[in-house]
Amino acid sequence: MVIMFSLLARLRAIAFTILLLLSFSYARDESLFTSSVTYCNPPETLLVQQFDVAYIAKNQSVSFDIIAASVEANVNVTANLLLNVYGMDLVNITIDLCSILGGALCPLPQYNFNGSDSLTVPDSFSSHVPGIAFKIPDLEAFAQLTLTEVGTGDIKACVQATLSNGWSTHQRAVEWSVGIVALIALLLALWQSRSPHALGPYRLLDLMGLYQIIAASALWNLNYPSVYRSFALNFAWALTLFSSPTSQVQQAINNMRALTGGSLANSTSSSAVGFVNRKLSPFNSNTVVSSGGSSSLSSESFSGFSALSNLAKLPSQPLSDFRQFTASTGEVQTVTEASSNVLQAGLPIYVNSINIATANAFMTVFICTLILLAIFGFLVGLGYVGLYLMNRQQSFNRNLQLERSSFFSYVRAWSLRLGMIMFFPILIFAFYQWTLKDSWLSILFSVVAFLGVLCVVWYPIILVVRVIRRSGSSALYSDAEVVEWSAPLYWQYRTERYYFFAIMLAATFLRALFISAARSSGIVQLVLTLVVEIAIFVGLLVLKPHKTRGADVFSTYLAIIRVVCTGLMFAFVESFQVQAIPRVAIGIVIAVIFSITILVVIFNLVLHSGLDRFWKRDISSRSPSRQESADTMLEKGDRTFVHTQSDTASAYGRANNPTPDRNIPLDPSINKPYSPTTPTTFENGSSHDRDSASTNFGTVLPRRWSFTPLHTPTDSSVLDHTTLSHTNTVLSTTPEEHPAELERR
Template sequence: MIFSALARLRAVALTTFLLLSFSHARDESLFTSSVTYCEPPETLLVQQFDVAYIAKNQSVSFNIIAASVEADVNVTANLLLNFYGMKPVNLTVDLCSILGGALCPLPMYNFNGSDSLSLPESFSSQVPGIAFKIPDLEAFAQLTLTEVGTGDIKACVQATLSNGWSTHQRAVEWSVGVVALVALLLALWQSRSPNALGPYRLLDLMSLYQIIAASALWNLNYPSVYRSFALNFAWALTLFSSPTSEVQQAINNMRALTGGNLPNSTSSSAVGFVNRKLSPFNSDAAVSLNGQSLSSDIFLSGVNNLMTARTQPLQGVRQLSAAAGEVQTVTEASANVLQAGLPIYVNSINIAAANAFMTVFICTLILLAIVGFLVAFGYSCLWIINRRQMLREDLRPWLTYSFSPYVKAWSLRLAMIMLSPILIFSMYQWTLKDSWLSTLFSVVAFIGVIVCVCYPALSIFRLVRRSGPPALYTNAEVTGPTVPLYWQYRSQRYYFSAVLLAGTFLRALFITAARSSGIAQVILTLLVELAILAGLLILKPHKTRGADVFSTYLAIVRLVCTGLMFAFVENFGVQAIPRVAIGIIAAVIFSIAVLVVTFNLVLHSGIEQFWKKEQCSSRPSSRQESADTMLEKGSPVHTQFDAASVYGRATNPTPDRNIPLDPSIIKPYSPNTPTSIDYASTRDRDSASTNLGTVLPRRWSFTPLHTPTDSSALDHISYSHSSTILSTTPEENTIVPGHK
């Protein structure tokens, strides 16, 4: 078994290294991921602007579709490359000084072409090698046309760059989703017993997923790498969407009919709409004109090639016009710019900020419909079983009685899982003042989830006030439906779930109520996490030390990662590269926590039962072998003394601890000892005493089907407890209860 596990580990490691080698073998390149106007266009209209830099051959590939619509315009061109806030390339070209003045003034015609330019070694050396390997690259190229003499900007185009690597991966989404699904199935099976830890670990796992996703909703300047990492857990907040989602189009239409006036969801990338002060732009000014001059001979051959360019696009250059449609104008003053926090997060998965709650609401309704179908199916099966008497008579009432508390308990768990997303997006919907129907649904959802969680909690507090905390663990009417709230805690700390629920509510409140101040969100959330950690350390609410250690570890992870978010406060002005490093550290800490919770789920999944069964399967043979050996000796004394060790303890075993014995009772056996016993004195004796060593009268012995020889032998060598004796025959070598 051990060797097979090691073989599987070697196979996994080999596969991982092979995948890493294949990924490293991919050509290093940079290409455009979004194109927007950084100023309203006047002279140059761009329909498509694709640029790809291939490091292998140090070349740049262009695919441009543009049109000049204004006559007699003399312009200079400025090319700016921003890489994590740095500007390694900032070049200015006077178009009147190249091609013999062919581009001065700018001719009026449509330009549709593509070609490749070989760049000099001096240019390629300015591009760091890490730019091709770091995930979620924060870089953009900007082309600005400025009129000579007046300095007016005639055109400004920005194209964000990507290297193809990202921490937001579909495989990661599916992996964490499969872990949650397996945990759900195990919890459904184990929840037959309130002592099973599977259902509670499911709540811990979903809470961790939701906290990771919600940590990217604050008004902070997150590095792109951390925001993309948090997008892997967006489904835990019931944010399901796709670029071609018909649900989003239906929500857009509903909002338009009910007073909605905010921007709708689009299938285009949200990167180009991010506020220019935030990642991935990291620029205080949208336009930079202070560039160094560029020798015209570098671009002469390239411009000549572009003037005679092929009309077919190059292979490998990303096509943006078909997917993105018309190029949008995005400035700091425009209404479509995405601010930090929740707007950027939800738009990154093609959900408009105004559509966020309705997306959660519709996904919740679908989930409730699935749960309702399963519950109806279960009750139908119970009805058929009772109708046709398909089970034993003693099982049918038990199954019918236990199914209803089982459904109620899982309804409470579902409400606890949905509490965080509904609170966050319901309260956020109230701040938008958009669609009255969406606002109405948000109020209904908010009240519904609060009632589903608080009503069982109130019933618990009423019972405790009337009968005390121990009643929670003995009253069957309360134990069934409300065990998710208190059963994992000690009776003195039954209320600790209220602390965690209050923390969930406060986190959601800070995301929405303090959305204008990122530092306030971080400080308030940090205080909440600190209070929860202090409660765990002081109260130690769980029944076992291991559970306390596990919960404390998760609280420390939340506290540390919340503290790291201070580096993303925009007012602190932390540079882009340190912010990226801190974002990667926070993502790694959360990833390790996910692995720890997954490992804990495996440990409490019942897998140890296989080990126990394997051990138990080997015990009967050894016991039988010991029994056979003792029988071969032919000594009845050996048989009596070792029978308990061979066949197990009695039904009413002696205590594991040592019990003080009464010296007045324990006396050596003597043939002259009278057989009569003062039964009154034995009845008054303390329960902790014993009559070990005394001889019971013959009429107390009960040895069925004994031969006269066996019975006689038993009477002379019997070794008995106060309530049990052993027979000596091999067939009856068992512990038999005595009779008074």
Template sequence: MFSSLARLRAIAFTLSFHAIFSYASESSLFTSSVTYCSTPETLLIQQFDVEYFAANQSVSFNISAESVDSNVNVSASLLVNVFGIEPVNITIDLCGILNGALCPLPEYNFTGSDSISLPDSISGIIPSFIFKIPDLEGYAQLTLIEVGTGDVKACVQATLSNGLSTRQRAVEWTTGGITLFTLLVALWQSHDPTAILPYRLLDLICLFQSIAVSALLDLNYPVTYISFALNFAWSLSLFSSSDDSIQDAINNMRALTGGGLTNSTSSSAVAFVNRKLSPFNSDSASSSSGSISTLSSLARRTVNSSLLQQRDVAVVTSESDNVLSAGIPIYVSTINIATANAFMTVFLCTIMLIAIVIFVFGVGWASLLAMEKFRLGPDDRRSRLKRAYPSWVRAWILRLSLVMFIPIVVFAFYQWTLNDSWLSILFSVIAFLGIMIAVCYPFVVVVRSVRRSEPSVLYTDPFLLNSYGPLYAQFLPSRYSFFLPVVVAAFFKAIIVSFISSSGMAQIILFLILEVALVLRVLLLRPHKARGADVFSSFLGIIRIVCSGLMIAFVQSIGVKPIPRYALGLVLDVINSITILVVIFNIALHSGIQRLWNRHGTSTPSSRSSSLHGSSDIILEKNGASSSEDSSSDPFGRPRNPTPERNVPLDPEINQPYNPSSPTATTTDYASTRQRDSESTNLGSVLPRRWSFTPLHTPTDSSALDHSTPFESTLSRTSEEQLEKASHSRD
């Protein structure tokens, strides 16, 4: 039975795998977005679909258009551009296809489709690798030229795709699920402020944010890198959804408060990309357009409104005001978020996150009250939980502030450069001040505490360690302030992204300087308590330096060809993917999974495990700093070294330091004591030799009144007898 089920699962997996890649295995190219490359004069196009099949070397097209002029004969010029190369550039006689239905152009809305076989000389030019690589950079351009006059009557561009992309929903959900798992385990381990996993959670989210922020610069990114970086847009609180209710609400709010920029749409944003950037990679994309600048703004609005009602086919040229520039506009528009809506999207997501956090903390506090009311658990444990919970909440609020610092600051700064809606600007100011207070106040408390005392107070004071430990607990006491340059560097990155958006070269150089400074600081100061943490932090910093250095090739002024630029994009995707896997592996090591593995795979006696546990406690006690931190920062554990309620003072005669220089008195006391015991009993006394025995005597009153324990008298007399023998040997 189990074998048959295994076969069924294998068959189902094979079928699903085949279904996913069957479309890509057809080796076809198809249009993914359509725009006008010149203002339509004669022909209004509602649909323009073109698909090339490598199997039979044919081009199929489906066109729906409407002619507004009568008796117009045109020829079609088809241009295909792939990575800046034009493998196809042919002219088609429209009178010879569709049985002459397009010659002259009919004065009504017509729809037609046909398939044309390309000659071997043309189809052989198309390389086979373009059907297998993700995020193809190419477009097809159809230009209708009037026969006899040579005037351009219509120009349509359509970007090409082979169905493969580095942006995958599976990647977004997987990374989000791993982050959620890390968050849950970190919540459990964070009762100890020195636990590693909460810091690895911040490292993981910061890694995702650094990949996403690196795609916000004014660079000519290959499409594959932007698609890869979009997998982590959620880390910046940018969530794409098929439901446009949130974006529609933001559009309405902006329209009512003075917003005049372009609203978000559900259509593909790649059609509005600047023609000098990927995936167009050519200035010839708009060269065949006629005199576009002479079109009046009124005519442009009229044409665009009629076209948007039909097919959302817009006019996009190098001189249009709706062209998307590199950086934030292309990044956010690709996930159907308007440039002017970017901050409000982050702001609303932050409000939702705060509501969720308040609910979770409220449930936790209600649980503590319920435990107190119904007497659930030991009394001391309930009291410790209740005392430690406020500090635990403050620590997680600080972590949340550090996570939201980059998204809020970057998009708040960028909102100030748009001059769009006054309400959006007001919200951006409020959000900026709120996040700065949430992050800077703990800094002030930590620095003030150190100035009043010394750095060690940060690790010995339970309140400071449990509340503000996320800032410094992973660092050495002498390097407690290492968190400052990290946050300052993030602040400067936000300034670079938002306010220096006109110079990609300046942005990437400043990014590189910041990353080099951070890595050198780690290598020289070694701030972490563990050497492995220094190695891990240095590894992440070196990866950021390498990626920033490679992205210099994306600067537009350098003019790197599309194919080498695309190859560098794939290299960056691989480097970032490997880095993510390394971080996830490190998280798995610190999440406690290896404990389950060791417990399941090894069986050691309980005595050995207890002895190992005891030895580990001894080692921790030898380290003064570690023992003090653990004892002060473990609010949920067993109380260590409790202070007795009654302190009985010691006898002054007993509480005396040992003086080895007076052996005479000791010898005398020992002799008298031995003589007294020999008259009474030898119970508890030291035998004179190892194998000699003395008959027991009846205890006397003096011995009966001796309240010292046998163990205590044995130790004292043994030491005194050794001193006596040592003095006789010296004599």
């Protein structure tokens, strides 16, 4: 029985392995297929409802599924087929339809047809397709079919279909992976943030900031290669852009905008690739419609197209109904240079690629932010109820009011962190919404969101400024009440560089402003952003704001990455007319640099997660690299919160520091220095009076004290000499006068 079960288990394992290998082999078949279909000229003769074509390299076959109709009688046309790959016209042929299929397509028959088939293409066609076209992700290629009337030269139909090979840098697995990393960083930060010196919360801000920088780098008015735009889409969620082709939220936003004066295009479930400006990737073409070709094919070279005669006719469907159905469904739309539905570079292409209309972008961010705030509020309420129940059931030495105060300080600090994370995306899309002038309700919500995020982030800054004016910058690190709610802003910086957080927030504000204010010029956006990044880099080198050298190196590395990647994107400026293949190569390089940077940030996050305690020496045995203070130790991850304020220790659940919070002045009469100018006569030949009220600390004593013999020592004299020894009393003598005494000493 056991043997039979074991045999069945092995058979199942073998069958599973075979099926898995078969699925992989099928998925890796070299093929090209249509990813979008649009009219490149208003249709007059040929109406297309569906046009799916796939080319399989292994058997050199073309499979197609087409639903179309010819609605004009007595039209003789020639067909021009154009295949453009990375801006190069690899195939540009003209087919005389009267010379194939025995003249069945001349004149063009007037009927609907719906059919699918697989045809074998000649070797002359396959030789034009390079092998790399099947392997490079986010292929930039399109096929164009143009029907031109014989004699007049009028274009009767023009259809464009973008091609894909199935590979893309935009992967759901990548989105989930980077999202899970952010979630783990969040949980770690929640645990470590019980103390303001923990690095976990700051590394969370660094990680989310990097994600947002990558996503925002695809929002400029540049001709991005498709491979980089797809890579940046993996981080769209960091800008709170959550959507799907069947999202009900987008439909609700469409309805809201329609009721409040919205007139721009709505979101759709179709691919946005077909609506991209034809001068941009993936089209890379300045000439959209071509009416001629460089070569022609005879009926012998395309004898395989005889299978077209087997297409099924559908006479039961009237032509008028077909025309109305095609126009209403909008499955194949007309996209020309003069069309209003053309997607321009930057933010419109980016958000439409994830099925969010340009006019819906801010409302998507706004709704997702409300959901995030609802989750945050629920967790805060749950935590408060748990704290209340714990204090009801157990007896604590600490006061309940103090526990509540610490909890609310914890909540205030995390509210500030949440505001700092949402600061960038809200500013970007609020500013951009103001430039659209679409829906008055969307504009109203954008103003509310803008003011709300300013209150969350800038109000603590105002309070910090007040504290500095009242007590100085040192109060930001010593006053427990101030530290509890404002530490996320400046605690990672040195005391004399506390203001560096304002520089970083100002840079974030300017980045968002440039995306919207200079959206008509990509080169202006790049130059202004590059100036900001270089300024941050120089500021880090000159000011060295962090408490440790390692933190300065880490922040400088991130600044260098931003400067380098921003500089490389000058190759995407449309007016520079960089060819498609170099642009793709540069886009891949930028994506690789950002990917490596993400791994570095993750490694740094793990390094400061507490795991380093297992192999690092006790932090107390290492001297600080810059600041000779307890704050340096705190920056390196030590959990001991040294404070000169006793209430700070209580707020974090530790015993009060017995160190007094101020220096105790000494009695001036006791600390009066000795004056050697006035000799003093002592009784019994003693050099020091036991009951004297004066002491000598660090003063120059008379020379006779160095050699005058003392009487029989008493307890007080021994104590006096011990005191002088421990306080480093300076004894004065000269080797010329007392060499024996100097040798003895």
